[in-house]
Amino acid sequence: MSTELKNDLFIRAALAEQTERPPIWMMRQAGRFMPEYWEIKNKYSFLEMCKTPEIAADVTMLPVDLLDTDAAILFSDILVTPEAMGGDLSFEQGVGPRFSNPVRTWEDAKRLDVDVLPKLKYVADAIQVIQQRLNGRIPLIGFAGAPFTILSYLVEGSSTKDFKNTKLLLNNDPELAHYILQKIADLTVDYLNMQIAVGVDAVQLFDSWASALSWNDYKEFSHAYNQQIISKLNRSVPVISFCKGASVFAPLLIETNPNVISIDWNADIRTVKNSLPEGMAIQGNLDPFVLYADKKVIKAKILNIIESMRGEKGFIFNLGHGIMPDIPFDNVKYAFEVVKEFRY
Known part of the structure; x- marks a missing residue:
């Protein structure tokens, strides 16, 4: 962790300490x-941006400088780990990520390499450049994709709405499935611990597709591996666990013992916070589509969430998932101003 942070609001909230206002990223x-x-982006491909430390640092710093965020998050992608394992990854405009060599057989799975940290050195280099700039x-938040989410990309070969091939694998x-998930989990532990070693101040585990699973399948094919990863991390920095569309799994998220549980907009944030053990923080949970709305609506919806958390320690304001590309920048900036003007 950085020795002295000028603004440590995010870290204090992540450690469930009292803050004068909620931090926002x-x-x-x-x-x-x-x-x-x-x-x-018009000068480089997405992967070039991720793999060139100076460019990754430039992009990481954009919201820091333009929005005055309370935390920066490393510019990278959750799919850099499966690419390092041997996935032939490309990003197509309007289509998204594609793996031209999906993993669906034992033969495919055995080819996946886990001893690949040297291939991910560009991420460590980017973290060091960013921390120099942040000073x-x-x-700075580092991150990785959770094993089930990574598995689904590898098996499907691209984004999917129904997870047909993935569920076929889990069932048949x-x-x-467990063999592949364990390989991904082992690499994810090494990858996040590398990020912590080179200087991130917190890490987030993204389980973006957990909501595709039933309760029992989530326990077996997602939760078990997330729990394993978090238990093996160097806990010198706060750990955030995020499941998109999976507030229903909050009781299981608690079992993984992160410092912070990040929830989507499907749940009442105060209710979930009340269910957490003492000392566990919560992050969320504005529906990002609110940011398309009129400013008075944006303000009302933000204040509704923040007011509901009044008197609670350990609250980080965030969206329930990521910002969409066509949300007006001015609306995002306004959302930051509303949160930053608030005082408990």
């Missing part, structure tokens, strides 16, 4: 809703 805050992002201004060959 937003998932995908270094993204496509900013014209400045496109100035960079203790605010904390659970042993193969």
Whole structure:
């Protein structure tokens, strides 16, 4: 962790300490809703941006400088780990990520390499460049994708709405699914601990597709591996666990013992917070679509969430998932101002 943070609001909230106002950052805050992002994106491919430390640092710093965020998040992607394992990854405009060599058989799975940290050195280099630029201004969050979410991309070969191939694997060959998940989990532990070692101030585990699963399948194919990962992390920094569309799994998220549970907009944040053990913080949970609305609506919806958390320790304001690319920048900036003007 940075020795002295000028603004440590996010860290204090993540450790469930009292703060004078909620800290705010937003998932995908270094993204496509900013014209400045496109100035960079039009010169490089997405993977070039991720793999070039100076460019990754430039993009990471955009929301820090333009929105005055309370935390920065490393500009990267959850799919850099499966790519390092041997996935042939590309990003297509309007389509999203694709793996041209999906993993669906034992033969495919055995080819997945887990001893790949050297291939991910560009992430460590980017963290060091970003921390030099931040110079203790605010904390830097590192992250990784959770095993089930990574598995689903590898098995489907692209984004999916129904997870047909993934669920077929879980049902017909659970042993193969567990074999792949364990490989991903082992790498994820190494990858997050590397990020902590080179200087991030917190880490977030993204289980973006957990909501595709039934309760029992979530326990077996997602929760068990997230629990394993979090138990093996160097806990010198706060750990955030995020499941999109999965507030229903909050009781299981608690079992993984993160410092912070990040929830989507489907749940009442105060109710979930009341269910957490003493000392566990919560992050969330504005529906990002609110940011398309009129400013008076944005303000009312934000204040509704913040007011509901009055008197609670350990609250980080965020969206329930990432910002969409066509949300007006001015609305995002206004949302930050509303939160930052608030006082408990």
